[in-house]
Amino acid sequence: MNVEKSLIYFRMHIYTRDSMVKIAFIGVGKIGQTIAYSVIFDGLASEVILYDIIPELPEKFEHELRHAMATRGLSTEVIGTNSLDDVANADIILIMAGKPRKPGMSRRDLFVDNAKIQIDLAKQLPPRNPGALYIMVANPVDMMASVFMRFSKQLTISTGDTVETMRMRSYISKKLKVPVTKVTGYVAGEHGEDAVVLWSTVKVNGKPFEEVAKGVTKEEVENYVKSIPGEIIRVMGGTTWGPATIIKDIVRAIVLNEGRVMSIATPRTYKDEIIHISVPIVVGAEIGPSLEGVLPESDKERLNKSVEDFYKVYKENLDHLLQVIKQ
Numbered sequence: 001m002n003v004e005k006s007l008i009y010f011r012m013h014i015y016t017r018d019s020m021v022k023i024a025f026i027g028v029g030k031i032g033q034t035i036a037y038s039v040i041f042d043g044l045a046s047e048v049i050l051y052d053i054i055p056e057l058p059e060k061f062e063h064e065l066r067h068a069m070a071t072r073g074l075s076t077e078v079i080g081t082n083s084l085d086d087v088a089n090a091d092i093i094l095i096m097a098g099k100p101r102k103p104g105m106s107r108r109d110l111f112v113d114n115a116k117i118q119i120d121l122a123k124q125l126p127p128r129n130p131g132a133l134y135i136m137v138a139n140p141v142d143m144m145a146s147v148f149m150r151f152s153k154q155l156t157i158s159t160g161d162t163v164e165t166m167r168m169r170s171y172i173s174k175k176l177k178v179p180v181t182k183v184t185g186y187v188a189g190e191h192g193e194d195a196v197v198l199w200s201t202v203k204v205n206g207k208p209f210e211e212v213a214k215g216v217t218k219e220e221v222e223n224y225v226k227s228i229p230g231e232i233i234r235v236m237g238g239t240t241w242g243p244a245t246i247i248k249d250i251v252r253a254i255v256l257n258e259g260r261v262m263s264i265a266t267p268r269t270y271k272d273e274i275i276h277i278s279v280p281i282v283v284g285a286e287i288g289p290s291l292e293g294v295l296p297e298s299d300k301e302r303l304n305k306s307v308e309d310f311y312k313v314y315k316e317n318l319d320h321l322l323q324v325i326k327q
């Protein structure tokens, strides 16, 4: 696949009354279950496949979902399975399969263990799911998307900084006591340590952040965005409700062809690799164009630094991984 820019145009089913969308969830632990539930209860899929390696987990989760759907009269066809053979002909495949980090860990610490899972899935999923769009959730999510796409040659996006974007907006909303719908703006770069708040895009009631940020500093906002997931993991054992709802909205934007600007990570060619970096981009039945080209130099410089750092760390990890799997 020749991916020259971060703009991707791909056609896929547009969810209308007469076209059905089949969505597969690979890894139905904490975040996978919450995303699947949210997708079904938003009416975004006509058929859902739940796959995990834990015996009976997908099947029992299927029962749970059927019980919940019964009270709402929902007729989504749900199948829980421990066999990858059953994951076939899906339109969208979300991959949550992977270890989560423990308190004190960086997402990047998960690279080798979770990359091995993605390489295995990259071999097994595409033959049975021609033309599927893959949405990576497992961390380090952008690097896992790059690994999966490298080994599968299939169109893969990462949930990227959609999560940081909503964390940033919610924090500013709370601190300035304004409705979150009055806060706009995006976070870009890598999901995690190298996330970059695109301050030129951040506005409150239509005014630039600097003009209205009474007593709230940019550093404070950036620290919150980067530290809050680790704090939630420390106390609650994992992040679920926030990311799952946000990730469900990525699926919603695609399936309902909403054309919503979201900071997902799309593939781009950088030096000798395809890497996944988040920039605000139009998300619908087609993905693109992105706002990257219209960012001011101040934001572009910080974003480019994040891209360079991502590539350096990714390449080091990838080269190490290739040595490990050759052994």
Ligand SMILES: NC(=O)c1ccc[n+]([C@@H]2O[C@H](COP(=O)([O-])OP(=O)(O)OC[C@H]3O[C@@H](n4cnc5c(N)ncnc54)[C@H](O)[C@@H]3O)[C@@H](O)[C@H]2O)c1
Binding pocket: 026, 027, 028, 029, 030, 031, 032, 051, 052, 053, 054, 096, 097, 098, 099, 100, 101, 110, 114, 117, 136, 137, 138, 139, 140, 141, 159, 160, 163, 238, 239, 240, 243
């Ligand atoms: N992108 C985001 O914003 C975001 C948000 C939350 C969690 N995550 C990431 O998602 C991943 C899962 O997090 P979680 O909290 O659900 O963890 P979890 O341990 O609750 O669930 C992971 C699930 O993956 C399954 N699994 C492992 N290997 C598998 C394989 N080869 N095939 C299929 N399933 C497999 C496990 O059996 C488990 O059920 C982690 O990497 C976590 O960091 C990302």
Ligand SMILES: O=C(O)C[C@H](O)C(=O)O
Binding pocket: 100, 101, 107, 139, 163, 229, 230, 233, 239, 243
């Ligand atoms: O922080 C994590 O490890 C989970 C996820 O990447 C998140 O940002 O919620």
